[in-house]
Every structure is written in C-alpha cells, then in structure tokens.
Amino acid sequence: MTAAALRRLAAVPALPHRTLRLRLTMLYGALFLISGVAVLTITYVLVRHNSGHLVVVKLDQLPGAGDQPAPPLPDLDAMRSQAGDQRSRMLSQLLTQSGVALAIMSVLSIGLGWLMAGRALRPLRTMTASARRISHHNLHERLAMEGPRDEMKDLGDTIDELLGRLEEAFASQRRFVANASHELRTPLAMMRTSVDVATGKPEPVPPQVAALGDKVREGLDQAERLLESFLMLARAQHGTVDERDRVALAPLVAAALDSLGDGIAERGIRVEQDVGDAAIDGNRTLLARLVDNLMDNAIRHNEPGGWVRIRATQREESTELVVENGGAHLTPGDVRALAEPFRRLGGHRVRSADGQGLGLSIVAAVAAAHGGDLHLEARADGGMRASVTVPLVVLAVAVGIR
Template sequence: MPLDGRQPVPRPRRLTARMKLTLTYALFVFVAGALSLVVVYLAMRFVPDYPLSAVNPQAAAVATRPDILQALIKASAVALLLLALVGLGAGWLIAGRVLRPLQDITRAARRAAGGSLDHRVGLTGPRDEFTELSDTFDDMLARLQRSFDAQQRFAANASHELRTPLAVSRTMLDVAVADPDGQDYGRLVSRLRETNQRGIDITDALLQLAALDHTPPATERLDLADPARGAVAAVREEAGARGVALTADLGPAPVTGNGVLLRQLALNLLHNAVRHNLPTGGSFSLATGADPLRPGHVLLTVTNTGPRLPAADADAAAVYRLTEPFLRGGGRVADKDPARRGHGLGLAIVAGIVRAHRGELTLAPNPGGGLTVRVSLPAAG
C-alpha cells in the first residue's frame, strides 16, 4: 500500500510492452514481405505480356503463365509464414534488449518505493533516451536521499534543542523544591524566564522557517539597500560593544521582494558576522549593488573576520551545511558564551528567504578565517 494510505488503482492485465513491440515488429516484417511479394506477383502477372514458348521446339513443354503464378503463390505463402516466424523471434529478442534498461530503472524504482534510496541505476553506454532517464532518476534519488537525511537530522536536532530548555527549567524547579529555603527566588524566576524565552525563540524561528517553505511572501518593488540599511542600524550598537568595526557600502539594488524578510535576511547575516568574529580587532562589512557575475541580478555581500571554520579545514563545500537547521560554526554544540549563543537557525532562515525570492546563496570561507556570504537576487525589471 502507498505511504499516503491510498489503495493502488486496479489495472487490467494486458499485453506487456515487450510483447507489443514484438507483435509490432513481426507485423511490420510481415506487411513489408507481403508488399514485396505482391509486387513480384504483379510483375509476373502482367510482365512480360507475350505468350511463353520454348526456343527449341524439340524441348520439353514450357510451363504456362497460370502454372508459374500458382507456384509463385505457394512459395509466397511459405515465405510469408517464415517471415512471420522470423519477425516474432527477432522482435522478441530485440524488444528484450531495448527494454532491458527500462527493467533496471523499474527495479530501482521499486527499491526506492520500499524506502531504499542508497542505490543508483547507473546505466552505461552512449547518450540516449534511456541513459537520460537513468541519469535523471539517479539525480532524483540523490536529492531525495539528501532531503530525507536532512529531515531526519532536523527532527533529531529540533527535538534536542526544544528539550534542552525544558530540561533546564525542570532541573531548576527540582532544586527549588528540594531546598525551598535556600533559593534566591528573584534569580530563579529570572533564569526561568530566560530559559522559557529561549524555547519561545526557537519555536518562533521554526515556525518562520516552515512558513518560508510553504507560503509565498507578498512582494513589492524596492531597493535592497533600504532593508540592508535598517539591519545595519539595528546591529551597529552590538558591534560597537564588541569592538568589531563595521563598514557598509549600500549601492542601489532594485528587486521585487518582501522588505520585512529581506531585512531579516540582512540582520541574520550581520548578527552572525558580529557574534562569530575575532575576540579583538575584528571587522565585518556589508555591500549591495549589481551582481557582476550574473547580469540581471543584484548582490548583497557580508564578509567578516573570525576563526577558521572547522568544516573549511576538511572540505570547503562542507560550509554549505551551515544552512542546515541547528548546525553552528562549531558543530551542533552551542557556544558557552550566552552573548554568542544562537539557535543554529539563522542561516537556515536566510536560505529559506533566498529560496522564496528565487535567488542564490553562496557561502565561502575566507583564507584567513571568517566567512563571506553572497546573496544574488533577480533584479526588478
């Protein structure tokens, strides 16, 4: 039964594709042979149009035209029967050979329907319709496997992240119940409120992330520099308190998008740039303008100094996994410093906003440490 609970549609059992191809090939051979024999019969029937006679009168009697045509008809019947048999046999073999790649794809599809996504069809040979179908199917399996793996990681990590503040709250309450007289209730309430707010923030971020993937945002024509400017103003105080230098180059970048979401995108990137920077002497920058590499697009770039990312030491492509929910620069573990601690959802929300605006997100580790994030969006026409 399918995973959605629906009963499979009953289908009448008819000829297989191989049998249909076999019969088609045999019919084609039979018709072609019949037409050829008809042409021969007509030629013998009407050409030549003079009486048949022996050159030497002493020779044996010459067969008459009706005798020759009758013999031709008998031979033609035998030839047509042989052609039909040859057509059926050859058609069956040829159809089997032609449909063999399709059978491999069918077996792979059945394994995928059973939940196994770690296999591939992997057809070899010259490029044709079957190899293109095989490559497309393999690509689909790879995408599905990545999606399901990411979904499983998301469920596990979301459960962990949401369970943590609840477990912390329960521990504090258990301690208070065990020793009610030795508690600083003002501090306890403050810590409970902080822990509860963390759970609310995680839930709100998850709801926003889910909405981005299912609800198209309302859009209007605007300049990407305007929401970026608002994000710069919001983060400037925190940057000053941490001693991180901020530079902004906000050139015109007309887009069709949602101003609130684009401001959230820039704010998330700037918060990451500030909080994951160097302890002292750090800097970060934000720039908007036309995308020099993609005509018809505008570009928002955020670059920051900072420590080398652990993923960049092994594989630069692994940096893109930072867009997975709850994955932080240091892995799945939150920073010990509460001021630097995040939920691991900032870049995931950024990626969702970029997808909602049909843009492209690029993350590149800087050679000396830190990260460069580029967001390319279609320019407004």
C-alpha cells in the first residue's frame, strides 16, 4: 500500500463507539419505524378496500319521481372511470402524506429515544463513575444509589455489598501481616539470644560453631529486616496518615545518603544534589522510609563509577524530588513489576544480596497512604524513573536506573 493510500485511510473518520445508549436509541427508532409502517399498511389496505365501490341509483325509484319523465341516464362507464381516477389519486396522496409523516416522526422518535435512553441510563453512568473512583485505597466508599427500588438500585446495592466484602478481605490481609510480623519478633529474639549465649561461653568455641553462629546471625538480621519491612508496609497500607507535619526534604535526603555512604564510597558513585527548601506535608516516619527506599534503590541498582543526581523543586501546590542514576537498560514490563511485593530486577524471588523486594512496594503504599500514587517509567537511555505524586502538596520523586 502506498503512502498516499495510507494517508487517505488514516483520514477516514472512525465509526462512533457503539454505546448502550446508542444501541437503545436505534432499537427505539427501529421499533417505531416498524410499528408506523405496520399501521400505515393496515390503514392503506382498509381505505383501498372501502373506497372501491360505485353506487348506482335508478331515478324512477326515488320518492316522487314516478309521475315525471325520466332524465337521460349518465354514461356508467365514464362514471366508473372518473371514480377510479379519483380513488387512485386519493390513495397516492394518502401514501405520500403518510410517508412524509412517518419520516418526520421517525426522526423525532430517534431524538426522543436518545433522550429517554440517556435518562434511563443516568444511574448506570453514575455507578460507573463512582466505581472507577474507588480503588483498594478507598474501599470504604460506596455507590449509595438513591431512587426507587428497581434493577438499577439492586445493581448498585449489590456492588456496595461486594465492595464491603473486598474491604474486609483487604483489612484482614493487612491485620494478618502486621500481627504475624509482631508475633515473629519474639522467637527471633529468643534465637538470637541462644546463639549469643552458645558462642559467648568462656571456654574456646570450635571454629565450626563460631562460623555457624555468624551464619545464623546473618539469617536473623535478614529476617528482622524483612519483618520490619512487613510492618512498615502494613502500616502504610492501613490507608491513614496521622501526625502530619511540615517535613523538609533536605534532612531526609541527607540522612538517606549518610546511611548509604559505605555503598556509595565502595562503588565510587558520584552524587549531585540540589534540594533547597522543598518540603512536604505528611508523616515524617513514613516519608523518611519512602526517601530511604528510593535512594537505596538508586544506589543498589547503579553501576560502579556511576552517578546520582538529586533535585527538589518547590512549587505553589506541589513539591518535586527527582533522583536519577546510571544503570542497566530496562524494559517497560520490568519496570511495571517493580512496585509489586517481592518483585526484583532479574527474577521473581527474593535474594538476600539485593534486598527483600519490598522497597518500591513500601514506596507505593506510603504514597497511597498520603492520597497519591507511584508511577514507574524506564528511561530511554537506560534506567528507571519513579514518580510519587501526592495531592495538595505533591511529592514527585523520580528515580533513575540506567
């Protein structure tokens, strides 16, 4: 196909979207048209049948005409011909006028059908808009349909019941994660104490026991970090933020860089920052963890001798924090999966060397707890861009992995 043909094909307007309202309108119009044609056909047949008789009356049978001379009789054939012509003209005029009336009423019926379909589907549009607004972050909201007890209200009430069951399921899952994380801390503490006692005796400890103790401590450290991440994730997913303060970004970024200083120095990463006086309204602990996880993600997936750029901008109704770094090329599919729990680059399971796979999940949960969301995007020249947007005071954090 030539380029000109492709341009002509692209210029052809697309067919309108076949919505339910459009289908109902066409159905109403088709039903009216069929009913109108049927009525006009019956009327035409009846008129044609009843107008086909010619009545001839003899003059000598009229009252008082017996003593008078009879006038000459008219030509019956001419009368029949004249009556037939008049009947044909009447039937033709009936068809023409009925067709015009049917066409006008068909157009009016389509317009009225469009209005009536829109009115009938108005509750459905309201339910659709409300259902689109409700997500796992605001499952407490309901459609709360008003009006008579009809099919639309039954559908709205059924959706509200479904949302209630979903809300309870999400709440049960979060309570389980939080309670299980709390309960597991006690046995982990007992295990750590037992290892410390076994390896801290006065008599010499065999090298194998000491190595085993170090290995157990390493596993306990990893388990405690995982439990701490679970607790933070459960808290963030609870959906509410208490203790909102005006939190400056500069101290959070400085603290995150300080905690990651060994990794930055070991890999020779160059850090550039311009945070200024940018600040966010929110929970200090949750926002600190959000910044820590984003910075840790940027350093962890960087390349030796790479770079990290941090920039914050305070706007009238938003704050933007951008963190970019060098790294490997990513596909859009890899980036979309990173916000899911236990999803990491290069695999679907957790590996201790690269973290628990909960970092960006916690970032997404913290953003959601502040009424925002997390957006991940692969950079064209390699790396990743993660942006967190919070309403009113917007926190937009972009993390790059190139």
